[in-house]
Amino acid sequence: MSQDKFDVIVVGAGPAGSTAAYMLAGAGKEVLLIERGDAPGSKNMTGGRLYGHSLEQVMPGFAKEAPVERKIVKEVISFLTPDTSVSLDLQSQLLLGSPKESYSVLRAEFDRWLAEKAEEAGACLVPGIRVDDLYRQNGRVAGVIAGEDTMEADVVILADGVNSLLAQKAGLKTELKPHQVAVGAKEIIELPEDVIEDRFSLNQGEGASRLFVGDCTKGKIGGGFLYTNRNSISLGVVCTLSDLPGSEKTVPEMVEEFKQHPAVRPLVKGGKTVEYSGHLVTEAGYGMLPKLYADGVLVAGDAAGFVINIGYMVRGMDLAIASGEAAAQAIISAQGDHSAHALSRYRQLLDQSFVMRDLKQYRKFPAFMENHRIFQDYPKLAEELMTDLFSVDGAPAPSLIKRVLGPVKKVGLFKVAGDVWKGGKALS
């Protein structure tokens, strides 16, 4: 491999960058994969669930060798008030089977494995180097600058994550606004494998995903999450940045109190926190997509804003993997022409894939979620409704319709109906 010029430089060895490097190296390209962390995954964070379909497309049967933790067979969504949890619980073997299977993952292991696959395919991985700038020649991107070093390439893929300063330098996107981004904080809490299986009613190797709305963010826009790993639990909170000024609690304080909630404390009891991390997550979806390519450069994964957060589901890794694959395919099919015109194939490939289809489908959801009733009034409504339904104190029992309408009227019948209608529209 030539020392001073590569066919492709990929910045960032997360799911997007390592997938692109894997595909390109497999197609015979000379690829340099640069990662600022000491090892791929060391700087990365996720809630913890990988929807496997897009990696299955790139590497059929990947789950047999990848360091996935547990197959998710249990989905629980809970509305929390300070004292109460009202949940919807699905446990089913129907969630299993390729390509719809999903897995809990720990990024330190998973990202290292994926980057190793890129290396095995022939990519040159250089960890511990931060790319500071883009190198330009004749007005187009022609490589990267890291410290004193300039590395040249025919084309550069920016897969450097949510706050991609390089995509900004390339003129592809503008600085993130506070309502377009959320702050996540997460703990990994160690517990023995059999304790996890007992507590969450799981068979060996099966996993649970739990999402929480309400008291976990103290009524702010966001939510809590909990994923079971093999012998640990990933637990955290995500809160929209624009909703944090004036908040009585910081996000780390929210995590601490979330762990103490009466519905959560028994799940993590006796566990030992072995890792703590914080990270940004994009929130604005289709409405904030940047320009995806220019002469000599493409942007993929979080750097391009490819994240779907629809409350009961957070997806970024499957989109990152698919966009890394599309970026690689666009470069391969460009056959040496790295002009913006030739690289526009990238956008076409994304438009034909689930990435743009799903982002478009849920484009109204971020605006719908900017509604505090979801995080303050509805958990309370669920608490009142359910505690009333299940309380027997000898007093005359009101009719079912009165029991339901009482708490609904407190929020406002028209407001509730309007929110249900808008929620349905945002998801349809």
Ligand SMILES: Cc1cc2nc3c(=O)[nH]c(=O)nc-3n(C[C@H](O)[C@H](O)[C@H](O)COP(=O)(O)OP(=O)(O)OC[C@H]3O[C@@H](n4cnc5c(N)ncnc54)[C@H](O)[C@@H]3O)c2cc1C
């Ligand atoms: C709290 C939270 C919960 C989430 N939960 C889920 C979930 O359950 N499921 C899901 O699918 N998604 C989830 N996501 C989103 C998911 O983590 C991301 O969408 C995914 O990691 C994006 O992958 P990526 O490769 O684009 O970027 P990243 O994973 O962020 O990788 C970018 C890489 O680039 C490197 N880098 C950055 N700058 C430079 C530089 N200048 N030079 C060299 N290297 C650089 C970084 O170190 C990193 O390794 C969550 C995110 C957060 C924050």
